Amino acid sequence: MDADLLEDFSLGLYDIVSMESIPSMTDLTSVSIETTSGTLTLDYLEDSGLAYSDQYTWFWNQDGEETALDTDLAEDLVSTVTGLTWNACVDYQADEDSLGTYGLDIPAATITVEYTESTQVETNETAENGDPIYETQETPATFVLELGDYDGDTCYARISGSSMVYRVDGTVADTLLAAKGEDLLPQDVVLMDWSDVTSVEINLDGTTYSLEKTVQEETDEDGNTTETYVYQLDGQTVDITDALDSIQDLAVTGSDADATPGAEELSFTFYQDKENFPTVTLVFSQYDSSSCLVTLNGESRLLVSRTDLLDLVDTLQELLAE
Secondary structure (H helix, E strand, C coil): CCHHHHHHHCCCHHHHCCCCCCCCCCEEEEEEEEECCEEEEEEECCCCCCCCCCCCCEEEEECCEEEECCHHHHHHHHHHHHCCCCCEEEECCCCCCCHHHHCCCCCCEEEEEEEEEEEEEEEEEECCCCCEEEEEEEEEEEEEEEEEEEECCEEEEEECCCCCEEEEEHHHHHHHHHCCHHHHCCCCCCCCCHHHEEEEEEEECCEEEEEEEEEEEEECCCCCEEEEEEEEECCEEECCHHHHHHHHCCCEEEECCCCCCCCEEEEEEEEECCCCCCEEEEEEEECCCCEEEEEECCEEEEEEEHHHHHHHHHHHHHHHHC
16 A cells, blocks of 8 residues: 555544634734733834834833834734744634633633735726726724643644634743733834934033034936935034934943933934924933933933943034034
């Protein structure tokens, strides 16, 4: 008898059972993770005006109060659900009595994803070539995942309301059960939309420098026009754009949400064309011998290298003294 045929007959029922599909969730609205310790809700909001920069699109919803989150950290967490795959099916007829076997009678975590589902529907119209014309129809949709007990390095899971129980990687449960809003807060020293900035004030060594931004247009020989930002101090152009960009590149070395700012080392006030956030304040102050504390819009949390900051101070001193 053919060996392949024998192998086919050796498969068990759970090897051939048709597992449920996890929907493609790309146009997200919100993700909530409910555990015994509480509920973490993340809202996806583009161009919301809820943060000083529109580059922030994920927000931590606390009783309707929205707090901007780090984009990479939030998306990594969300992808744990949207990129989920089943390892194996362990039960396809689980009922209320047997769910307790898997810890799914009272789930350790319930994850709810709200998203917009797009489908192509016929319009009952045809194109000139006779082909039907379709239009995109968008409808709100919800996916609810429940996590139960661990089983070795896997965890039991099911789609809410389903009778099918699966194993998923234990790291999925690890990540979702440990998720906290505080751990998702922005890791950016500052994240400016420079196109919205109209002027900058720099406080350095007790002196305040006020720089106005102007836009210069340059047209090449092909007629293509490009815009560049130029900052002027007392009518003189200061080549400070690279230095301002380097602020955003400062590496975060740690955090201390309970720290009290020490003596100020350097500060910025960014004025921007935004109704909700016309000014953004950024202050660097002494923390210890190797770090400086960052205070952004009055909130002190992140730390940066003191050496890196002093390098920036030196650069600014040279530029502003010219």
